[in-house]
Amino acid sequence: MIEVKDLHKAFDGSPVLKGISTVFEKGKTNLIIGQSGSGKTVFMKCLLGLIIPDSGTICYEGQIYSQLTPEQQRDLRQEMGMVFQGSALFDSMTVEGNVMFPLEMFARQSRSEMQDRVEFVLRRVNLADAHKKYPAEISGGMQKRVAIARAIVMNPKYLFCDEPNSGLDPRTAILIDNLIQEITREYNITTVINTHDMNSVMEIGEKIVFLKDGIKEWEGTNRDIFRTDNEAVSNFVYSSELFKKVRQMYLEERD
Numbered sequence: 001m002i003e004v005k006d007l008h009k010a011f012d013g014s015p016v017l018k019g020i021s022t023v024f025e026k027g028k029t030n031l032i033i034g035q036s037g038s039g040k041t042v043f044m045k046c047l048l049g050l051i052i053p054d055s056g057t058i059c060y061e062g063q064i065y066s067q068l069t070p071e072q073q074r075d076l077r078q079e080m081g082m083v084f085q086g087s088a089l090f091d092s093m094t095v096e097g098n099v100m101f102p103l104e105m106f107a108r109q110s111r112s113e114m115q116d117r118v119e120f121v122l123r124r125v126n127l128a129d130a131h132k133k134y135p136a137e138i139s140g141g142m143q144k145r146v147a148i149a150r151a152i153v154m155n156p157k158y159l160f161c162d163e164p165n166s167g168l169d170p171r172t173a174i175l176i177d178n179l180i181q182e183i184t185r186e187y188n189i190t191t192v193i194n195t196h197d198m199n200s201v202m203e204i205g206e207k208i209v210f211l212k213d214g215i216k217e218w219e220g221t222n223r224d225i226f227r228t229d230n231e232a233v234s235n236f237v238y239s240s241e242l243f244k245k246v247r248q249m250y251l252e253e254r255d
Helices: 040-047 070-077 095-106 111-124 140-152 170-187 198-204 231-237 241-254
Strands: 002-011 014-024 029-033 055-060 080-083 158-162 190-194 207-212 215-220
Touching: 002 040, 014 040, 014 055, 014 207, 029 040, 029 170, 029 198, 040 158, 040 190, 080 140, 095 111, 095 140, 111 140, 140 158, 140 170, 158 170, 170 190, 170 198, 207 231, 215 231
Parallel strands: 014 215, 029 190, 029 207, 080 158, 158 190
Antiparallel strands: 002 014, 002 055, 207 215
């Protein structure tokens, strides 16, 4: 679990985060949504320890990040897995080499133990036959699965995903969403996803935090979002006719 209390951050005197408080729950897919410029990226970078907030606290399983020693902060960051927007794979490394990289950098295991772990996570993301391929030789969806395998190879407590469906076709995006949700539940990870994808919101939004102009405007589940009377949320989520129809069908069924 990650608990955020009254988080503030400004750059050159301009506030970006304006007192955000929320809880990201373990074993659930927690989504951060909002328009460009709402503060989503800065918020996630604060959660990752890449940006230091001006005030407020971020608490990981009872540990307040700002009160930890540099060594403790480093150890905590090693418990975080990250899936980047563009996958961020090393082109010169094979799939196996990309997934092995965090283990070689940080793990205290024998080579055979690391090899076993790599093979396990590649099987988990359905890439058992892709070990020796290079990123340029596989599809965008497969690259994303490699990125997920690399993010979980260290068995993290926290998984962060920045626009994991960026550049993917709708069918592949659904597969990636389902994979992330399955892994979150299977390993009881606290997963935080930064997304613009409304399909992701509807499908796997077990906890949704909607930011607007650096403020937490709304939070709830993907079921709650159908019923909300918050105008800012409705204008953002139901900007397309398709989602307006889906919402109307849901409300009619409830009646």
